[in-house]
Amino acid sequence: MSTDCLFCRIVEGSVPSTIVHETDSVLAFRDIDPQADTHILVIPKEHFPDAASMAAADPKLAGEVLAAAGEVAKIDGVDASGYRLVFNTGADANQTVFHAHCHVLGGRNLQWPPG
Ligand code: 5GP
Numbered sequence: 297m298s299t300d301c302l303f304c305r306i307v308e309g310s311v312p313s314t315i316v317h318e319t320d321s322v323l324a325f326r327d328i329d330p331q332a333d334t335h336i337l338v339i340p341k342e343h344f345p346d347a348a349s350m351a352a353a354d355p356k357l358a359g360e361v362l363a364a365a366g367e368v369a370k371i372d373g374v375d376a377s378g379y380r381l382v383f384n385t386g387a388d389a390n391q392t393v394f395h396a397h398c399h400v401l402g403g404r405n406l407q408w409p410p411g
Pocket residue numbers: 302311313314325326327328329330337383384390391392393394
């Protein structure tokens with residue numbers, strides 16, 4: 297837990313969120329500024345600054361984040377139509393919250409390449 301981390305505060309419940317799915321190790325909640333009909337963030341409850349550091353420290357947890365991303369895609373009904381998983385990492389990717397998170401985006405045709 298990092299007291300100055302927004303997503304750690306969401307995990308502890310001091311910042312409200314719309315929770316979609318939860319396990320012992322992972323939390324999924326709706327993005328406050330959705331970029332598609334489905335825009336859910338899947339995070340490890342433990343603090344890691346980005347996805348690569350999470351995977352290096354705890355590969356099982358990284359797998360649980362991916363499995364939860366698949367679950368929330370099913371919950372929102374985009375598993376058949378398709379969806380995109382994004383882990384913005386660092387400045388060039390415009391990462392703004394430095395607690396590892398997987399964006400689950402779906403419900404519309406997503407452009408490629410991304411902007
Ligand atoms: P990043 O830019 O770091 O990949 O993604 C951070 C995401 O967190 C953004 O999509 C942003 O809209 C979302 N976000 C920022 N603050 C909050 C908040 O307080 N609650 C929720 N649910 N999402 C947030």
